Amino acid sequence: MNMAAQADSLFEYVLINYRWIFVIFFLLPLSLLFEIFNCTRNWIVFKLSSAPKQHEKKVRNIQRQIKEWRNSGANQQMCTARPGWQTMSFRQARYKSSMFNVNINMVDVLEVNVEKQYVRVEPMVTMGQLSATLAPLGWTIPVLPEIDDLTVGGLVMGTGIESSSHKFGLFQHICRNFEIALCDGSIINCSKDNDPDLFYSIPWSHGTLGFLLSVNLDIIPAEKYIKLEYEPVTSLKDACEVFKRQTYKKDNNQFIEGLMFSKDKGVIMTGNMTSQVEEHLVNPIGRWYKPWFFTHVESKFRNGSKVEYIPLRDYYHRHTKSLFWELNDIIPFGNNPLFRYLLGWMMPPKVALLKLTQTAATKKLYEQNHIIQDMLVPIERLEESILKFHNAVRVYPLWLCPFKLTPEPGLVNSRTSKDEMYVDIGVYGVPKISNFKAVESTRDIEEFVRNVKGYQMLYADTYTTREEFREMFNHSLYDKVRERFQCNRAFPEVYDKVNKNARI
């Protein structure tokens, strides 16, 4: 081996095995600067109320780009210009470089209307930004997915879910209308009353019907704390029983979430908003020196109070600091008290920066030894689903989040004439079975999910064929709308954006 190659492979070795050095000394400070810059900018823009005027200008700018595309002969299809490394999904799109990129620089909260109880936002507004804007005003959105950097556009065009979804449904169900730029350059403001076909086809469509420009989201009054109750369970039967009982409870809990730490050991959490607290039970879990949330939950097996009062935003963003448990693999000692007190205030690193600095080798390693999936299954199939995951991948903790699915038409619905209760089972980590094979194991799980009439969240790898994909997602309305707005030349189908071959 010559010197250069040796240096190269040494560099690779260090990057893979000591990635945390790089993360701590480079990525964390950079992430922090990013965050400070964004927060300051957003705060100033919101205070000056300059965003609404700018919005019209930005819309015209997008129309101009679409016109440019048409004038150029419309030979390529279009997509948003947001680079793949910036999205939360651990994958990057291949198609960005070969398509016509439309720049959507829309990052602002446009209006908070307390009277009519909605907030109008642009698509690149993040969840962290939105909760920071609304909470001080005493409001929140009913479904606030917990990772700070998730965007409204991504949650509408993909999926969004949170521990309040058993009451309010998915993120799409708190949307009142979508302002969309179509491929002929016209703007349409669709809602349940105005062009319902388009309105119901937008969620999960991944930008294949048009570009999202703004959304009106429901808001509800917020209280200052969540009273959270932890209920440890010690068998799978028990876990499913408690989980279902809490989900179906009359005038029920506002928040429900479960973490399984093994097949037979888990904690079911239920919570309500409140402003009255017992001082000694207040726990601001979001502070930098506090342990990662999932480890805190696991500690509830030990003796001690099983009730806590958590400040609202600390609760909403409880999984941000450790990216659920993904950060465990990247900064193994990140939860060590010494690290937390000294450097915890810089956490977490931006997923965008983590991805930007991945080498081909780390990516491959990740792909072969790692699984990230969210599977949405009917709640009645919860027990067998957990067993299925246990046998196929054995990854813990396992995230359980119940949600209500309505019969409204579109790519994803209850498939009956009424609301049905589902559960999101989130699997993130390194499989603990010896014969894990990324493709076969995932396909095996996908088949199971199709058979129980469930859905796969599409930010993760999907190995389904086009036919299997169409079996899982009802395309009848979507196809109709695509034809009506002549989308075929302008945009790929959802499958062509999310299947394994479309991403690296």
Ligand SMILES: Cc1cc2nc3c(=O)[nH]c(=O)nc-3n(C[C@H](O)[C@H](O)[C@H](O)COP(=O)(O)OP(=O)(O)OC[C@H]3O[C@@H](n4cnc5c(N)ncnc54)[C@H](O)[C@@H]3O)c2cc1C
């Ligand atoms: C580490 C991690 C944690 C996660 N945690 C959660 C969670 O807690 N809760 C939850 O519900 N989900 C979670 N997800 C999944 C998440 O819901 C999806 O990734 C979702 O699509 C949002 O991602 P994003 O904001 O990065 O959007 P993107 O990935 O950028 O966008 C998703 C799709 O929408 C399209 N799109 C975006 N904006 C527009 C627009 N303006 N016009 C047209 N098309 C557009 C994009 O082209 C893309 O196809 C998580 C994912 C990861 C990787």
Ligand SMILES: *[C@@H]1O[C@H](CO)[C@@H](O)[C@H](O)[C@H]1NC(C)=O
């Ligand atoms: C869209 O229509 C709704 C009423 O259905 C209205 O409240 C909203 O302001 C409109 N949005 C835009 C961008 O015109």
Ligand SMILES: *[C@@H]1O[C@H](CO)[C@@H](O)[C@H](O)[C@H]1NC(C)=O
């Ligand atoms: C939340 O409120 C509901 C309805 O009042 C109640 O049944 C439930 O026990 C409460 N949960 C907690 C954790 O306080």
Ligand SMILES: *[C@@H]1O[C@H](CO)[C@@H](O)[C@H](O)[C@H]1NC(C)=O
């Ligand atoms: C927890 O409390 C119970 C009863 O109060 C006691 O019997 C048990 O030993 C305690 N367990 C631990 C681990 O302290």
Ligand SMILES: *[C@@H]1O[C@H](CO)[C@@H](O)[C@H](O)[C@H]1NC(C)=O
């Ligand atoms: C798909 O949705 C349409 C309505 O949009 C419905 O008529 C049809 O029955 C659905 N197909 C299946 C297989 O559920």
